[in-house]
Amino acid sequence: MLTADTDVSTARAVAARAAPSLAILEMPGRQGVGFVASPHGFLVTNLHVVAGAEEIHVLLADEQFLEVEEVVALDEKRDLAVLQLPTHGLEALRLDGAAHPGEGDVLFILLPAGGGMLGLMETRVHAVQVLDESLTFLELEAALPEDASGSPVLDASGAFVGVATCAFADGRPVTIVIPSRYVVPLLEQPGSRPLSALMLVRPAASRERQVPTHPISLLEGCATDGVEEIALAIMQAIQLGAPAYNRGDPETCYRLYERTAEQLLQERTDCPGAQAALREGLQRCTRLDDADSCAWALRDTFDGLLHVIDRWLQAQAAFARMSAPKSYLQ
Incomplete structure (x- = not known):
């Protein structure tokens, strides 16, 4: 070892x-x-x-x-x-x-x-x-x-x-x-x-996460600036919501995540794939009974989007390098 x-x-x-x-x-x-x-x-x-x-x-x-x-x-x-x-x-x-x-x-x-x-x-x-x-x-x-x-x-x-x-x-x-x-x-x-x-003390049970795995095509047609702004909004929500959850306040965490998702639905019409993923996360919450479960449902939604955004940005950067004009030493 x-x-x-x-x-x-x-x-x-x-x-x-x-x-x-x-x-x-x-x-x-x-x-x-x-x-x-x-x-x-x-x-x-x-x-x-x-x-x-x-x-x-x-x-x-x-x-x-x-x-x-x-x-x-x-x-x-x-x-x-x-x-x-x-x-x-x-x-x-x-x-x-x-x-x-x-x-x-x-x-x-x-x-x-x-x-x-x-x-x-x-x-x-x-x-x-x-x-x-x-x-x-x-x-x-x-x-x-x-x-x-x-x-x-x-x-x-x-x-x-x-x-x-x-x-x-x-x-x-x-x-x-x-x-x-x-x-x-x-x-x-x-x-x-x-x-x-x-x-x-209840024995800790590992929560079964349901983080969706999206294909890169989810972000097809999105502008790079728009994708980066979606990622930034999600990360800011997590930075504020996770401490609230860890303090024993899942309701505040859930409402913060919910507002972020709804705001992105209103503002990011230029990225319909991301909107569809957010809409699915919000719909999942309607089938759950408590704020704790809803907070995790939206966190799963956010993490799934962050993962595909990261892969999409890497692919965009690789494509840009491939397409860049090459210079050769004579």
């Missing part, structure tokens, strides 16, 4: 320092991953990994097999859970709440590799994503297996950077990192709740 240009000694050092903290979570009918984040027995994982669990047993790297009895902290917004193990003096990760990796930085994900072995996945930060004022996360280049959510992410020095999470965007899995600065406060102000608190 390491690239050819990886400094092997660095990778081995990272793995050696972090390996004792890795934990496998055993729950009825499923497994998960977490890590020890404090010698006091605090174990961190993604909330969706343990949501709804009636019992949790933890296998540590030193082969201790422990039963979780208490919940220390839950953060539904950032998909984090801290559990209390019934023992102290455990090997823990070196936490660094001030770590701020940037685009292109090399990171390592420590995860189980089967047969009692450990894996070290090397990757890079693809992008820093800001959802709103309360959540910024890292999007990684590597594809994380779904059952490895909750694994620790480390930098080249072995410092803890965040929690690896398998999420979904545009109907496809993406690997994100919930940064360490959201984890550290949960450890500094611990509480105590029974394990039954997890039963109140």
